[in-house]
Amino acid sequence: MMDHLLWLIPAFPLVGFILLALWGKHLSRFWTAIIGAGSVSLSAILTLFIGLNFLSSTPADGHYSQTLWTWFEVATFIPKITLYLDALSLVFVFVITFIGALIHIYSVAFMAADKDYARFFACMNLFVVSMLLLVLADNLLLLYLGWEGVGLCSYLLIGFWYENPSNGYAARKAFIITRIGDTAMAIGLFVLFYQFGTLSIPDILALTPTTWHEGATITTVTALLLLAGGVGKSAQLPLQTWLPDAMAGPSPVSALIHAATMVTAGVYLVARMHVIFQLSPIAQMVVAGIGAATLLIAGFSALTQYDIKRVLAYSTISQIGYMFLALGLGAWTAAIFHFMIHAFFKALLFLAAGAVIEALNHEHNMFRMGGLKSKLPVIFWTFLVGSASLAALPIISAGFYSKDQILWYAWASEHGNTTLWLIALFGAFLTAVYTTRMLLLTFWGDAKTAVSHYPSKLMTIPLAILAFFSLFAGFIELPHNFGHLTLFSDLLHQVLPETILKAGIHGELLFQLLAMLVTFGGIYMAYILWYRKPQLTEKLKQSAPLIHLYRFWFSGWGFDQVYQVLLVKPVVFIASINKNDVIDKFYQGIAILMVRLNRALSFTQSGSLRWYIIGLVVGAILILSIQVIL
């Protein structure tokens, strides 16, 4: 029965999109909001309904699926428009629709003054549709449809305020950089098709273990190609540079991109195709390595930003890095758990940051905020909860439970090692530092900008709901030495394998205590540097090497500059010198040659009869004499 309802989940927002796109101009704001937010909310309710059904009576084969129609049929390639819902996609669908709905509701108030109200909701709805198709797709081609659709929507929404060319630049950057990854992924699809003769995900996953053996080149190549796609969408090294610039869009868009959609697509893809990655230790290592490197690099960058949204952007890159690290470690459920918790608190943080920015009349600079604790209490408390979860404040925050799992597996899983663990631990420290810094600069201290707007109920209620989940969602999965609750991982183990631990590993408690210590250490350090003794920061800023380091981190480790020099400039240069097409010069050359020849020959056409006759005579004599001689 549930099978037949699946299509409605993406259909609601799709209808919303179509209505708004076609008649948005003629609809009143009220109806626009009803359609825009209502459609996603309906999806969310339906998802809850289907999800509860799924949980209460899990189907025998572990999934619901519904085929809508055969997309096309060429030779043996027959992709179908089939929706497929199992435990993994259920988690994603839940996060997408539920958080998506909250963000939509928030946007109703947040965007109220914008002139392109309908366009905003149309794009947001399409975003949700694409992401839903991505996670519900039964075959990789349909997944690719959602995948690219997400890219399109990010383009439309990042460049939402199109009058400003720099927004357009950011939008294009996001689209093109993610497309680089997508292209690699497309090649991966080709390989998969010729290996398995199908792009159906369940078929491929079923065939992989029998067709490929562990460590084969083809396995690694395929896994890496798919990973490249994931790296692009999830803003991991080396394709992470688009995400900080993507802050050009309205805050709800950032929330949607960072929490519910888009950047988690890579995590989903790797988790979905985990069988392939399991067969390739090298690919696994690369995934973990990318995750570790990214979380560190982004953590340092987050430390130096002054734009509140850019701090959050780098923190997203860093947290997704944790998810990739977990995926690489084979801690599949831990990655998905962190994804879910992260979705809650990151949506919360972005929405709250958006409220702050709006309250301060579009002030993004944290150094010009401050003292908002008492002026915007609801925002403050929810933001505090979100930050606690981001910084993984022990015991009470959900983020602690999800991140702690990853830290533990970095040490204990069979792929784990000391380096990865140390990086993850240090990343946790950095997270605590930059989170606290952001919190202190924004809400404590003296007020530097006057509050001009106060958030409405429509904005605060979603924040409160998200805050609730950011605190308590962690309790569905507790460490085994502390409650040992495994609701979440049990659900996911229907799809994802268990994490294999090294033999004879003990002392989980010790690692947990260490993690707590590190978190508190980070918070304390930030407290000292940016609240207690700000003069210390000033002093640190005097030293030359630190300034250089600061600038380096601030610019995102110079990736943008390197790409600019290595890729963008050469292409633009070639394009600009070849604007008039070198090859055309060749044909023009022929034309010019003809004209020259014509001039040379037309010189003999003097119009003087005398010359013609002389020519005749000379010619006759020549011919005669040749004849005589021969």
Next chain:
Amino acid sequence: MNTPIAIEIVMLLAGLLFVLGIVGVIIRKNIIFMLLSVEIMLNAAGLAFIAAGSRWAQPDGQVMFIFILAMAAAEVSVGLALILRIYHQHRSLDIDKLKEMKG
């Protein structure tokens, strides 16, 4: 009368006349003189035909001469008419001033 003139001499005369004609066409500026020179060339050709005809005792030579004569008459009439028109239009018969067909 009976002593036949050697064909070579007649041919030489024809050639001489022909060259005279060509030189005339080339160096004269006036179109009428050029037309006259052309006539000389035609007659030179005619002479050659007749000489050849009598040498090999064939009637073709004289037939050809009649043709040439007819053609020359036609040519002169058309040519003179053209010259008249040209003179009306350009008020000149100088061939160098009439160069219009330049490439």
Next chain:
Amino acid sequence: MILVYLIGLLMGGGVLALLMGQWNNSLPKWIALCTVSTGFILLLSFWIDQSRIMNTLLPETWMMEYRHDWISTFGISFHLAIDGLSLLLLVLTFFLGILAVLCSWKEVKERIGFYHFNLLWILAGISGVFMAMDLFLFYFFWEVMLIPMYFLIGIWGSENREYAAYKFFIFTQASGLLMLLAILGIYFIHGSNTGNYTFNYFELLGSDIAPNVAFWLMLGFMVAFVVKLPIVPFHSWLPDAHSEAPTAGSLILAGLLLKTGAYGILRFVLPLFPGAAQLVAPWAMLLGVIGIIYGAILAYSQTDLKRLIAYTSVSHMGFIMLGIFAFNELALQGVVMQLVTHAISTGALFIMAGMLKERLHTRDLRLMGGLWTQMPQMGASAILLAMASLGLPGLGNFIAEFLILLGAFKANVWLTILATCGLIFSAIYSLRLIQQVFLGASKNLDPIQDFSWREITLMASLLLSIIWLGLYPQPVINTVRPTIKKLEELFLIEKEYGHILINNKRIDSLPEKNVRQVKTELVPSNTHSYVR
């Protein structure tokens, strides 16, 4: 007979429009619209009829044939026939024909009768090319579409029209003459071999030509088609012709004329010279890939809107070349899809460029910007078209490009990877186009009106077709399946028994085993799904 009527309808309509044009200025438009629409409805009903048959029976390749002796001394006959491929392209011809008439409704203001005469005669020539099964007749129609096009560009084009018209004419004419030579070559060789001097396509199909001669004859055909397609380095007529032609001219050029090149390769080069075609396949694919990337980079740097779109065509036609010479069903189906979807999406972009020019009186991208504010409808359509052009899934072009790449991947891995990188470049130029025209700060302060009703109808029909083709392309695929299957079979046999081997590296050990497997599946695997 319907085939002859189609051509007669267009030619007669053209003459009528020419005559009426001297009396009245709006009559020719209506005559043209009526003739093309009649043809379109005729074809559409035939297609629907056929698709019903196609779904029930094992489809015949050839659907309809008409033959009448013409110059029998030389073995020339008036021989028309259509299969799925021809039918599809004919439907496309008439569809775009209607749009071409509609989009020049207000643009053309002088010599309206002669204009529509030319328009209809181009369409007649194109239809003839898609139907002719006699090489002489084919060449005749090939020239028929050339000359009116020359007038269309030369008389109603913009500033630099004479140059563009000459260039177009010389390129196509010179290459067409080479084709004529090749046609004569095959005519005489076949004649002296069998004693039967004929231009009949079907009889020439089986002719036995020495490989090295076949190679040169094939090159003769190839040059004509490749120039028309066009493939780098023979593309340089295209940007000039496209950018100077009137809107309808660009639409027909991009939408139909280029397709005749691809059609020619599919219809003549591959079946007539399979061995030689395989010999050049790697090089042709390489040229295709070069075209994809070179065209994309050039498109990026253009400042003239129509030139930009023209270069995107060069890039997209590279995919066609790549796909054709991969010789497998996936790629060939992709090629056909690409023919249709590119015609629609690029045609739509040219129509839009025409609309912009009507409003702004310029094609210069540097003078545009921020038009979204005043024209959100056009902006939204433009974004959709740009997305189609960069191959967004869900739109027709994606299916085409994906199938081509998927098929080509089997034939040549590395070239396909390079071609796939073309997708990145296509994103770069498409987004630049949108940014330059519609986004950014508004540079134009005069009020501009958004779509009128006529324009909405035009655009909507194109956009809906492109979405339809993206979500459910099966009708198109089914229509051409018999033709494509035959082509593929030809090359499978050629590969198995052929004396020429191409050194393709494959990722897996496909060849021998798979060939048989695929061949057994040639017998329609889809029959069961049609039994209702």
